[in-house]
Amino acid sequence: MTADETIRAKAAELLRLHQDPTLLTLVNVWDVVSAKTVAAVDGTTALATASHSIAASFGYEDGENIPLDLMLEQVRRIVDATELPVTADLEGGYGNAPETIRRAIGLGVVGANIEDQLKPLPVAARQVEEIMKVGEQEGVDFVLNARTDAFARGRDRDPDVNLADAIERGKAYLDAGAPVIFVPARLTEDQILALVDAFGPQRLTTIGIPGNPPRDWQQAHGVARTSYGPLSQNVALTALQELVEEVHRGGGVQANLRLLN
Secondary structure, three states: OOOOHHHHHHHHHHHHHHHOOOOEEEOOEOOHHHHHHHHOOOOOOOEEEOHHHHHHHOOOOOOOOOOHHHHHHHHHHHHHOOOOOEEEEOOOOOOOHHHHHHHHHHOOOOEEEEEOOOOOHHHHHHHHHHHHHHHHHHOOOOEEEEEOOOOOOOOOOOHHHHHHHHHHHHHHHHHOOOOEEEOOOOOOHHHHHHHHHHHOOOOEEEEOOOOOOOHHHHHHOOEEEEEOOOHHHHHHHHHHHHHHHHHHOOOOOOOOOOOOO
């Protein structure tokens, strides 16, 4: 069954947000309350889930240890909690990425991260092609944020080797139909410039980890999107831990705390 008009419109909007010269920033969410909190902030135009954060909230380690059905159920709850487009982090696709994407689209998801996990390039590129074919069959302009783990899994390699690998893989995924390429890593300005030059403007997505170039610089140099993965949950849990420490010192909640409910 093909997607309805609302889902098709959300997919088109998510794609437009990536193609717009304004950098798309996505602070990742992991449950309904985080989704509603982020969506309520002025300037939020779409939501992205974080697989690591969803897994952690259920007591699972990252890396497809959380059952797919449970992951998709949590993603569905997030989709149902907002009118905004939602893109989901679905790790490597749980052994059958095209079918996992088909199921996600059926829940209203209009974009996704899928890791290449450094599979042989022909295999990884074919997977991208099959995912995009599923989006076409379901009637949506699915925004696959095709992730290459060239840097993430290449920490022991020469950075120049990682960069060359990321460029080769990213170009292959673009040729296979992916609209954007995700290179999660601490990247230098020169590395980002090389990636944008290879992929074209509004084709590269990055992660907002400390040490990466400022978002305004990335926007000025053609980066499409930056997201924050599990860092948003880490920030929330750090604030909770600091509250506990303050309570143990005899203090309490700050008087200027904004009440969300």
